[in-house]
Amino acid sequence: MPQEQPSQYMSDPDTLLMLEFQKGDASSFETLMRKYYARIFNFIYRFVGSREVAEDLTQEVFIKVHQAAPTYQPRAKFQTWVYTIAKNISLNELRRKKFSGVSIDDSVPTQEGQVKRQVEDVDAPNPSKEIEKKEAAQVVQEAVQSLPENQRMAVVLRRYEKLSYEDIAKTMDMSVSAVKSLLSRARESLRQSLAGYMRQ
Numbered sequence: 001m002p003q004e005q006p007s008q009y010m011s012d013p014d015t016l017l018m019l020e021f022q023k024g025d026a027s028s029f030e031t032l033m034r035k036y037y038a039r040i041f042n043f044i045y046r047f048v049g050s051r052e053v054a055e056d057l058t059q060e061v062f063i064k065v066h067q068a069a070p071t072y073q074p075r076a077k078f079q080t081w082v083y084t085i086a087k088n089i090s091l092n093e094l095r096r097k098k099f100s101g102v103s104i105d106d107s108v109p110t111q112e113g114q115v116k117r118q119v120e121d122v123d124a125p126n127p128s129k130e131i132e133k134k135e136a137a138q139v140v141q142e143a144v145q146s147l148p149e150n151q152r153m154a155v156v157l158r159r160y161e162k163l164s165y166e167d168i169a170k171t172m173d174m175s176v177s178a179v180k181s182l183l184s185r186a187r188e189s190l191r192q193s194l195a196g197y198m199r200q
Contacts (some may be wrong), residue, residue, distance in 0.1 A: 022069045029069075032078070033062060039161065040086050046156050047090050047142065049145055057093055061086045076170050082172045083163070087153060143193040151186035154179055165178035 009015045014035070020028035040061055045054035064085050076084075133150055150172070157163045157171060169176045 009074040009077055010078075012074070012077045013055075015074040018065075018069070018072055018078050019074070022072050029066065032065070032082075036079075036082055037062065037078065040082065043083065043156060043161055044086055045092050046141075046144075046160055048094060049151060052091060053097075057086070057089050060089055064089075077159040077167070078162075080167050080170045083157070083161070085172055091153075093147065116133075140190070143190050146193060147186055147189055151182050151189065154187050155190075158183060 014032060017028040017032050037058065041054055041058040044057050044061075045051060048054055048057070061082065069138060077083075114186070144152060144159075147155060153172060154168060158165075159167045163171065163181050165176045169179045172179065174182075
């Protein structure tokens with residue numbers, strides 16, 4: 001049986017849902033899946049650059065969440081905990097398969113012709129009205145993919161997942177100052193990578 005729960009995370013509604021699931025409420029797990037599945041998929045996809053791999057790894061993340069229920073204790077916000085699981089699984093896969101990352105705007109060949117890798121983002125503006133922004137986003141994405149693993153992870157968590165410095169630090173198991181240093185180096189690398197594009 002889990003030990004007494006730390007009180008500082010009990011105000012987090014997602015933590016409470018996980019605790020309800022721990023008690024046997026399957027609908028709480030389904031609620032967490034609905035809230036986080038697309039976010040975790042997109043996080044992994046932006047990091048590894050492969051839709052097929054991201055689908056497999058996202059399923060693995062939620063299998064681990066499900067399996068962890070009996071011994072779950074909220075030592076961090078649920079969001080931080082689930083992103084940490086996703087980070088570890090993604091890094092393990094990258095190191096096992098030596099993925100270099102690819103642009104999520106590349107096309108892949110199918111029987112029906114070339115199909116975009118891009119993940120649909122329901123919050124994004126209509127691409128037909130945002131052509132220049134889409135082109136710029138593609139260039140930025142390619143530059144992000146070229147960053148070292150830790151810098152890329154920090155940028156994805158900050159830029160795309162909108163996590164705070166504190167949550168990124170917990171997810172990446174480092175200090176806030178180390179996160180800021182990573183992001184500073186990443187910004188400098190991106191500035192250099194994008195310098196030619198920005199002068200156009």
